[in-house]
Amino acid sequence: MLKIMTKLRAKSEKRAENKERFTVYVHPLFVLFGVWFFWRGELFLFLVYTLVAVLHEFGHAMYAARIGCRLMRLRLLPCGAVVSGDIEGIPISDEIRLALAGPFVNAACAALFAALWWVFPETYPYTDTAAFASLFLALVNLFPAYPLDGGRIVACIAVRKKGEGFARRLMLVLGILFFAFFCALFVLSFFGTPNFSALFFALFVLVGTLGARDERYTRLSFDHSKQLSRGMPVRQVAVSGKCTVRRGLSFLERGKLLELLVFDEQGELFCVLSQREFLKLAKNYPITCTFSQILTEQE
Structure with a gap:
């Protein structure tokens, strides 16, 4: 992994x-x-x-x-x-x-x-x-x-x-x-x-x-520097490899940091993506791509 x-x-x-x-x-x-x-x-x-x-x-x-x-x-x-x-x-x-x-x-x-x-x-x-x-x-x-x-x-x-x-x-x-x-x-x-x-x-x-x-997706970004100095809640969301980048973007919530737990077809945890890592993927891949397609491309 x-x-x-x-x-x-x-x-x-x-x-x-x-x-x-x-x-x-x-x-x-x-x-x-x-x-x-x-x-x-x-x-x-x-x-x-x-x-x-x-x-x-x-x-x-x-x-x-x-x-x-x-x-x-x-x-x-x-x-x-x-x-x-x-x-x-x-x-x-x-x-x-x-x-x-x-x-x-x-x-x-x-x-x-x-x-x-x-x-x-x-x-x-x-x-x-x-x-x-x-x-x-x-x-x-x-x-x-x-x-x-x-x-x-x-x-x-x-x-x-x-x-x-x-x-x-x-x-x-x-x-x-x-x-x-x-x-x-x-x-x-x-x-x-x-x-x-x-x-x-x-x-x-x-x-x-x-x-x-x-188009490659460029989202409305957040500046978390001030919030992090006070402490921010983390929103964890579990998704399967069939989840699309578009769907992942819908989990973004102002005032919270997103953490995606990606599971494979057997229900095993495959990887964990921080909000920064996920946004990099969202910028570099079409929003219709699934996490499985992205990860398969790396193999």
């Missing part, structure tokens, strides 16, 4: 090392979105919104660096971009500020453009598109749905008030509602001029809401 756990930790560390390079991923829907703009003769508008979206995400990255975290992956999606990375250990208050950093950068850019028009009015025709794109993304990103920043803020507040499980269910419901709302807007637009942007935005929300199945 000790040998397998050593391999497990080594494999997790190796996976973590592979994530240290900053990577850019282009979603197929983003390419389709660009082709649609090109077909409409609005490629310049598409490029401006893409640049503003990337600037928005680097606002998140700059704040993350300020609090000692790194965001390592940029994903270009229809109607925007998303950065992801390791935010383990930051308190929820910092996580909310991290979510607000992107809209703040966009709002600041829009304000700077407005100030520029006040001083140099002749610059308006050359900067109006970027200014309105910045303001639009700042406002839209406050919608309470994944992967938008408003969704992350609502999730953080829900975790603080009701716990992780409630937050996940709430974000799933909100994501589906927003998806249905923008699909309805798309259908209604056919009574006038068809608005395909509403369709792409609906897909953007759907990808953010349901796309976690194909």
Whole structure:
């Protein structure tokens, strides 16, 4: 058992090392979105919104660096971009500020453009598109749905008030509602001029809401330093090898340290995972994986 756990930790560390390079991923829907703009003769508008979206995400990255975290992956999606990375250990208050950093950068850019028009009015025709794109993304990103920043803020507040499980269910419901709302807007637009942007935005929300199945899970992390100085209760949960990472995440409880006792098919104790060890697995494996699959991979 000790040998397998050593391999497990080594494999997790190796996976973590592979994530240290900053990577850019282009979603197929983003390419389709660009082709649609090109077909409409609005490629310049598409490029401006893409640049503003990337600037928005680097606002998140700059704040993350300020609090000692790194965001390592940029994903270009229809109607925007998303950065992801390791935010383990930051308190929820910092996580909310991290979510607000992107809209703040966009709002600041829009304000700077407005100030520029006040001083140099002749610059308006050359900067109006970027200014309105910045303001639009700042406002839209406050919608309470994944992967938008408003969704992350609502999730953080829900975790603080009701716990992780409630937050996940709430974000799933909100994501589906927003998806249905923008699909309805798309259908209604056919009574006038068809608005395909509403369709792409609906897909953007759907990808953010349901796309976690194909992503490595980065959870809302807890800072236990202060609690440990006062003493913290430990929550022990026994699971079989058929238990999934997703199910394991549901056992996390604020104010308590989780300890998972993993049993094999014969009912014998196979290994014990601390909360830190389990979260490393959750970051490095799909949340649909079972503990048996993870441990078998190490053999």
